[in-house]
Amino acid sequence: MIKVYLVDDHAVVIEGIYSLLQKESDIEIAGYAGNGANCLEYFLSHTADVILMDISLPDMNGVDLCKTIKKNYPGIMVLALSTFNQGTYIRKMMENGASGYLLKNAGREQIIEAIKLAAKGKTYLSFDAGQALKSDEQRQNAIPPLTKREKEVLLYIAEGLTNAQIAEKLFISIDTVDSHRKNLHTKLNVNNTALLVRFAVENDLL
Structure with a gap:
């Protein structure tokens, strides 16, 4: 019997997944939580084989929750179930120990297959x-x-430092900082500081 724990702050999602899985003879719903804190509290005294979790929770993001779960309970498998279809989210979940990633439009067969594989x-x-x-x-x-x-x-640009402040931090001239800034704009194909920082954040360059 595979014990599955659900984590999602939308009751309709919990109810929908529960309805899908309750007919499976080899899958049991161990419980559910609407946020990360309640999930972590549950596992202080209980266990499960697979956690099916949303990555957008009211008190923490799914990446951090997944990382904590895998650190404290490495034997519990984590599956992300999300509306987010950006590669960055998927990659971060997998890098932090998730066993899989599904979108919330996944069918019953996909969800069951993912749980059994995990x-x-x-x-x-x-x-x-x-x-x-x-x-x-x-x-x-x-x-x-x-x-x-x-x-x-x-990194210093993202922290809001001026060229003069960066030069002082790195013990280089202001002209050298300006040269590096221009090179960054050229390499990353952006034309202002706001776009530079945004690109860096979105692509994990910081």
Whole structure:
């Protein structure tokens, strides 16, 4: 019997998944939580084989919750169930120990297959999630590599420092900082600081 724990702050989602899974003779709903804190509290005294969780929760994001679960209970498998189809979210979940990623439009067969594979220690990605992850990897590979100094300058730019302040921090001239800033704009194909920082955040360059 595979014990599944549900984490989602929308009651209609919990009810829908419960309805889908209760007919499965080898799957049992162990319980559910509407936020990360209640989920973590549950596992202080209970266990499950698979957690099916939303990655957007009212008190914490699913990536952090997944990371905590896998650190404290490595034997529990985590599956993300989300409306977010961006490769960045999928990659972060998988990097932090998730066994799979499904979109909330997934059918009953997909959800059941994902749960059974996760319970066996295997990985499951829905087709759409797999395509999004592939596109994200291609985009990551297309980003020109930054030098160590460019990364340092980028970090300080993101923190809101001026060229003069960055120059003082790195013991280089203001002209050198300005040169690095221009190189960053060229490499990342942006034309102002706001777009530079946004690109850096979205592509995990910080």
